Amino acid sequence: MTTVLVTGSQSSLGGRVVSRLGRTPGFEIVPATAVLRTTNRAGEEGSAPEVDHVDIAVHLAAGDHDTRARRRESATLGAAALLELAENKGVEHLVLVSSAMVYGAWANNPVPLTEDAALRPDLDFVFARQLASVEQMVDDWRTSAPGRTATVLRPVVAMAADGSSSLARALAAGMGQRSGQDDPGAQFLHLDDLASAVIIAAERRLDGVFNVAPDGWVAGDRVRALAGSTPKIKLPDRLAEVVARIRWRFQRGPIPPGLRSYTHSPWLVANDRLKAVGWRPTITNEQAYVEGTEAKWWTMVTPKRKQELALGGMVAATGGLIGLIVALIRYARRRRLTR
Numbered sequence: 001m002t003t004v005l006v007t008g009s010q011s012s013l014g015g016r017v018v019s020r021l022g023r024t025p026g027f028e029i030v031p032a033t034a035v036l037r038t039t040n041r042a043g044e045e046g047s048a049p050e051v052d053h054v055d056i057a058v059h060l061a062a063g064d065h066d067t068r069a070r071r072r073e074s075a076t077l078g079a080a081a082l083l084e085l086a087e088n089k090g091v092e093h094l095v096l097v098s099s100a101m102v103y104g105a106w107a108n109n110p111v112p113l114t115e116d117a118a119l120r121p122d123l124d125f126v127f128a129r130q131l132a133s134v135e136q137m138v139d140d141w142r143t144s145a146p147g148r149t150a151t152v153l154r155p156v157v158a159m160a161a162d163g164s165s166s167l168a169r170a171l172a173a174g175m176g177q178r179s180g181q182d183d184p185g186a187q188f189l190h191l192d193d194l195a196s197a198v199i200i201a202a203e204r205r206l207d208g209v210f211n212v213a214p215d216g217w218v219a220g221d222r223v224r225a226l227a228g229s230t231p232k233i234k235l236p237d238r239l240a241e242v243v244a245r246i247r248w249r250f251q252r253g254p255i256p257p258g259l260r261s262y263t264h265s266p267w268l269v270a271n272d273r274l275k276a277v278g279w280r281p282t283i284t285n286e287q288a289y290v291e292g293t294e295a296k297w298w299t300m301v302t303p304k305r306k307q308e309l310a311l312g313g314m315v316a317a318t319g320g321l322i323g324l325i326v327a328l329i330r331y332a333r334r335r336r337l338t339r
Contacts (some may be wrong), residue, residue: 001028003053004202005083005091008060012096012163014194017058030054052254054089056165056202057082062134063155064223065127067169075130076137083141093149093205095198096138100154100187100211101128105265106299112217112270115154115209124258127167135209137176142207151201155212156269157185158194159292167259172293175223177234183220184266186294187213211269214281218289226289 004027010013035056057274059082062075081095103113104120121128135152142150157168161280164172175186197212205247218226266271271281283291 002026003028003030003051004056005030005032005059005085005089006056006058007032007078008059008062008064009264011060011064012160013158013191013194014060016191017198017241018061018280020199021058021202024199024300026120027202030152050103051089054085054091056093056095056205057091058088058198058202059138059199060097062131063099064165065310068166068263075284076129076133079134079137083137086145089099092147093202094138094141095149095151095201097153097155097194097198098131099128100156100213100267101125101152101262101271102132102135103267103269104128105184105267106317109266112268113211114270115211115273115323122258125262128258149205149326151206152209153197153201153212153268154191154209155194155197156238158189158191159288160191161291166290167202168292170259171262172289173227174260175220180279183223184264184288185217185218185219186285187268188285188288189213189281190291190304191290193283194287195276195283196282197274197279198272200274200277204277206277208273210274211271212274212279213269213271214283214285214288216285217268218285222286223289226286227293262266 004021006014006018006021007144009032013045015232018029022029059079061078082094084215085091100113102119102121103109104122106120108208110117119132121132123129138150138152143149156170159168172186172188175183193214197210200206202212271279284285
């Protein structure tokens with residue numbers, strides 16, 4: 001049996017990974033509490049009888065931004081604990097779920113980005129810089145002894161009805177929303193497809209870096225339509241920037257510092273390398289977005305019905321305007337008669 005340790009198993013992604021690995025012949029899941037003695041270093045709690053040997057470690061906890069932020073804990077701390085464990089337990093293969101955000105969002109990014117692109121995370125977004133450091137730590141571990149392999153997965157915004165993180169929701173809320181400016185495209189990955197990528201990485205012991213994203217991406221205007229936002233109004237550049245800052249400041253929920261650039265510039269990735277080893281996305285960008293967000297009711301209305309509603313709205317508005325004009329005329333006549 002191949003023993004597999006999974007950190008971050010309590011998350012929505014972790015539950016999916018553990019469930020699938022548990023059904024995979026030849027694999028035995030080792031509870032993280034059986035090998036991790038501390039309660040907060042790698043995102044697990046509790047205690048259990050210690051396990052002597054682990055074949056594969058799957059590190060999901062590094063990419064769990066919500067848990068890290070809640071504990072005010074660096075992703076590098078959990079990675080250091082896991083790599084220490086890997087040294088002591090004879091781990092031969094490690095799977096790290098990082099993020100495509102390590103590429104950074106820049107106007108001069110190639111579209112799409114491949115795994116060979118330089119890592120340029122936004123300096124203000126600490127979490128992305130931490131993940132880039134964790135990737136380097138994993139690579140150092142891999143090259144420090146013969147026979148070791150490591151898979152680094154870089155998913156785009158990962159969502160699901162039962163598992164969209166606050167970070168994913170903040171990104172989704174900010175994309176496609178600028179006034180009077182062109183928005184970059186966006187990519188949304190379903191957690192089921194991310195879980196299947198983790199399973200392939202563990203089963204085949206893939207060695208290297210792999211982007212994880214559906215085919216293609218959603219245009220900025222289409223993201224706006226899916227969000228149910230009103231059409232853009234062309235504003236002067238300075239006014240558009242002021243509106244954008246105000247809107248960003250008052251988004252629902254906490255907005256991590258440095259995240260705004262990831263809604264303004266492209267960081268779209270190619271998935272060819274992962275598809276070449278047999279992985280296939282089963283859910284499109286649009287489907288993942290709709291499921292992972294609280295889509296407004298009118299985003300589901302058919303185009304014909306939208307036209308009918310728009311026409312009805314115009315008629316109602318016109319009627320209201322006529323009524324207001326008539327009322328003002330009557331008021332003016334009464335004023336003249338009373339003088």
